Amino acid sequence: MSVNGDRNRVATIFDVARLAGVSHQTVSRVLNDLPNVRPATRERVEEAIKQLRYVPSQAARALVTRRSRTIGLVATGLPDYGPSSIVLNFNESARDAGYAVIATNPADAERATLRSATEMLIRQNVEAIVLLAAERAALDAFDGWELGVPLVAIASETRGRGIRVALDQRQGARTAVSHLLELGHREIVHIAGPHGSMDAEERLSGWRDRLAEAGIAGEEPMRGDWSPESAYRIGTELVASGRAPRAVFAGNDQMALGLLHALADAGLRVPGDVSVVGFDDIPEAAHFSPPLTTVRQDFVGLGRDAMAAVLTQLQDEESTAPPPTRVPRLVVRASTRSV
Amino acid sequence: MSVNGDRNRVATIFDVARLAGVSHQTVSRVLNDLPNVRPATRERVEEAIKQLRYVPSQAARALVTRRSRTIGLVATGLPDYGPSSIVLNFNESARDAGYAVIATNPADAERATLRSATEMLIRQNVEAIVLLAAERAALDAFDGWELGVPLVAIASETRGRGIRVALDQRQGARTAVSHLLELGHREIVHIAGPHGSMDAEERLSGWRDRLAEAGIAGEEPMRGDWSPESAYRIGTELVASGRAPRAVFAGNDQMALGLLHALADAGLRVPGDVSVVGFDDIPEAAHFSPPLTTVRQDFVGLGRDAMAAVLTQLQDEESTAPPPTRVPRLVVRASTRSV
DNA sequence: GTGTTTAGAACGTGACGACTA
DNA sequence: TTAGTCGTCACGTTCTAAACA
Numbered sequence: 093m094s095v096n097g098d099r100n101r102v103a104t105i106f107d108v109a110r111l112a113g114v115s116h117q118t119v120s121r122v123l124n125d126l127p128n129v130r131p132a133t134r135e136r137v138e139e140a141i142k143q144l145r146y147v148p149s150q151a152a153r154a155l156v157t158r159r160s161r162t163i164g165l166v167a168t169g170l171p172d173y174g175p176s177s178i179v180l181n182f183n184e185s186a187r188d189a190g191y192a193v194i195a196t197n198p199a200d201a202e203r204a205t206l207r208s209a210t211e212m213l214i215r216q217n218v219e220a221i222v223l224l225a226a227e228r229a230a231l232d233a234f235d236g237w238e239l240g241v242p243l244v245a246i247a248s249e250t251r252g253r254g255i256r257v258a259l260d261q262r263q264g265a266r267t268a269v270s271h272l273l274e275l276g277h278r279e280i281v282h283i284a285g286p287h288g289s290m291d292a293e294e295r296l297s298g299w300r301d302r303l304a305e306a307g308i309a310g311e312e313p314m315r316g317d318w319s320p321e322s323a324y325r326i327g328t329e330l331v332a333s334g335r336a337p338r339a340v341f342a343g344n345d346q347m348a349l350g351l352l353h354a355l356a357d358a359g360l361r362v363p364g365d366v367s368v369v370g371f372d373d374i375p376e377a378a379h380f381s382p383p384l385t386t387v388r389q390d391f392v393g394l395g396r397d398a399m400a401a402v403l404t405q406l407q408d409e410e411s412t413a414p415p416p417t418r419v420p421r422l423v424v425r426a427s428t429r430s431v
Numbered sequence: 432m433s434v435n436g437d438r439n440r441v442a443t444i445f446d447v448a449r450l451a452g453v454s455h456q457t458v459s460r461v462l463n464d465l466p467n468v469r470p471a472t473r474e475r476v477e478e479a480i481k482q483l484r485y486v487p488s489q490a491a492r493a494l495v496t497r498r499s500r501t502i503g504l505v506a507t508g509l510p511d512y513g514p515s516s517i518v519l520n521f522n523e524s525a526r527d528a529g530y531a532v533i534a535t536n537p538a539d540a541e542r543a544t545l546r547s548a549t550e551m552l553i554r555q556n557v558e559a560i561v562l563l564a565a566e567r568a569a570l571d572a573f574d575g576w577e578l579g580v581p582l583v584a585i586a587s588e589t590r591g592r593g594i595r596v597a598l599d600q601r602q603g604a605r606t607a608v609s610h611l612l613e614l615g616h617r618e619i620v621h622i623a624g625p626h627g628s629m630d631a632e633e634r635l636s637g638w639r640d641r642l643a644e645a646g647i648a649g650e651e652p653m654r655g656d657w658s659p660e661s662a663y664r665i666g667t668e669l670v671a672s673g674r675a676p677r678a679v680f681a682g683n684d685q686m687a688l689g690l691l692h693a694l695a696d697a698g699l700r701v702p703g704d705v706s707v708v709g710f711d712d713i714p715e716a717a718h719f720s721p722p723l724t725t726v727r728q729d730f731v732g733l734g735r736d737a738m739a740a741v742l743t744q745l746q747d748e749e750s751t752a753p754p755p756t757r758v759p760r761l762v763v764r765a766s767t768r769s770v
Numbered sequence: 771g772t773g774t775t776t777a778g779a780a781c782g783t784g785a786c787g788a789c790t791a
Numbered sequence: 792t793t794a795g796t797c798g799t800c801a802c803g804t805t806c807t808a809a810a811c812a
Contacts, residue, residue, distance in 0.1 A: 151490050215489050320717065353719075381719075
C-alpha cells in the first residue's frame, strides 16, 4: 500500500554540507566550479553529493539567479518535415549550450492562440522566446508586444519584431527557375504555397523575379496548401482544361508529389512531357517516380543559427558576427529534362 | 547606451498588494482562486494585476509547492513522421492539461546519452518523464534506475520499466498480411525495420504469426533501416538475383516507397506484378506511384493516451480506466491486387 | 461563531562581506 | 596579504496560524 504521502525527502545543499563537514556555501562553490576551494575539500563535497544523490533545485536556483536556463519555442507548421527538422536541430543546439527547451505548438496562427501559448512560456520564466513562424500572421501576433525577454524569429520575411533567422527562400526559388530556364523552358508554372505563408511568398517572388529577368512576365501562380492533395487537384484541373504545362516549379516536395501523381494519371511522362522541380528535399524525394529534382535546405544550420542568435541576445557569448543567410542549393535528379 | 544593468524590475506579489491596498496573502488567494475573498477585494486585486502586468514567478511557486507544472519528454526517432506526430500531439494534450513540456532529443540510444539527457530534465524538476522509445536500447537504459518521478514509456514492447502506452503494432501487421492473403498471395516477403527497433520486431512478429496461421512458414525477413534508400537497395538486389517477390509487406511507408522505386527501375509493375503494403500512412502515401495500400496509425490518440497516463500517475485526475490499446487499421489503395 | 484578512515562516539556492589560518 | 571558508541575507511565492470585521 504505497501511499503518495511518503514523499521521499530530497537532499538539499545543507545535507551535503553536513555530510562533508563544510558550510552550504562551500558546497555551492563546488557546484558552480568556483575557485578558492581546496582540492581535498572539493573531493569530500563531491563524494557527499554522490552519496546523497544530491541534485540542485533548479527552482531555487532560478529564483535567486533570475535565470531559468530555459528557452521557449513556439513552433507552427508541424509535423511537416521542414519545421520538424528545425525544431529537432534547435533542441540539440540548445542542449549543447546548456539550455532546456520548452516547446509549444499552437493549434492555429490566431493572435489569441499564439499569445496565450507564449504567455505560458513566459510564466515558466523562459529566458528567450524563439518563434518558428510559418505564417505571417504568427509574426504579426507579436507586433507591439513587450515580452520582457528577447525574441528570435525563424521566418523568411524581414518585417516585424525580433531578431531574424532564415534560409534564403527567394534565392532558392531563383535557383530552381534558373535550372528550368537553362533547360530551355520558357513557360514555367508555379504551384505556390498558401496565402499567408511567408515561405510561399518568398518562393513566389523568387520565381516571378527570375522569370522577369529572363523577359518572361505576368504569369499568375496556382495556389496549393503544401499538401500533396492540393497539387494533385491543381494538376488534374490543369490537364483536364487542356493547359497541361511543360515545366512546373512546385512550392514544396509534397506538392511536387501530388503533381507527379496527377500527371501520371493523365498519362503524361515526367520528364519527357513535363519537367518538375520541388523544394525542401525531403527524405522521400529521391525515390519519387521519377526521383525529384529539388532544392535542398540546410535545416541543421538553421537550427544552429537560431540558437546562436539566442545566445548573442543573452550575451552568453561574445556576440559573433551574424551568420550569413544560408542559400539553399539545387539537387538535380530525374524529374527535369531539356525541351 | 542601454546597459544590461538596467534590468527592468518585474512586479512582485507585494507590488500588487500595495497597489490594491491589501496584503500579499490576499493577492495569493486571488491568484489561486481560493475562497474567502470579498468580490470587491478580488476586483481591486485583479485590476492591480492587470495594471502592473504582474506575472507570478513560476520559480518561486515551484520552490514552495515542489510542483513545476512541467513534464520532461525524451524523444527518439525524430524527425520521422510518426515520432514527430506523437510529440506534437503529446505537447497539445499536455498544454490542455496545464503542463509545459521540456523536450530533449538524444543523438543516439546509448545508455550514457539517454541518462544525461534525462538527468537534465530531472534537474529542471519535471514532474514526470515521458520516454518516446524507438529502440529497445532506449528502454533498457532506464532499467534499474530510480528516477524519483513517474516514467511513462511510449513503446510497443511490454518489457522494462514504466507505465506503457502503445499502438498495437502486431495486430497492424497481421491486418496487412491478412489483406495480402485474402488477395490470394502465398509468398509474402517482409522488409523489416532495423534490429533493435521495437516497432520493427512487433511488426515482424505479426507478419510471421499470421503467415504461420495460414500454414506458411519459415520465411526470413529482409532488413532495412526505415529509410527509402535501404528498401531501394533491397529491392534492387532481390530483382537482380532473380528473387523478385509477388507480394511485399514493407515495415513502413518510406521503405515501401524505396521498394516501389526499385521495382519501377526493374520494369516491374505494381500492383500488376507485385503487390505492396506499407505501414504508417504518412501524408505522402496516397500519392505514391501507385497510391499505397498501408496501415494507418492513430498518433493523435497515442499522444493523448500518454498524457492521460501521466495525469493518472500524478493523480491529478481520478484514475480512469487505462485506454484500450489502439489497433491500426488498413487503408486500401492501389498498390495491391489479387493474384 | 463566521467569513475575511493579515503577519510571519518556510522552500533551497547564490551573492556578499566577514572571518580564519 | 591571500587563499579558503563561513554566516547572513534575498529571491517571490504558498502555507499556517492568528487577528480582525
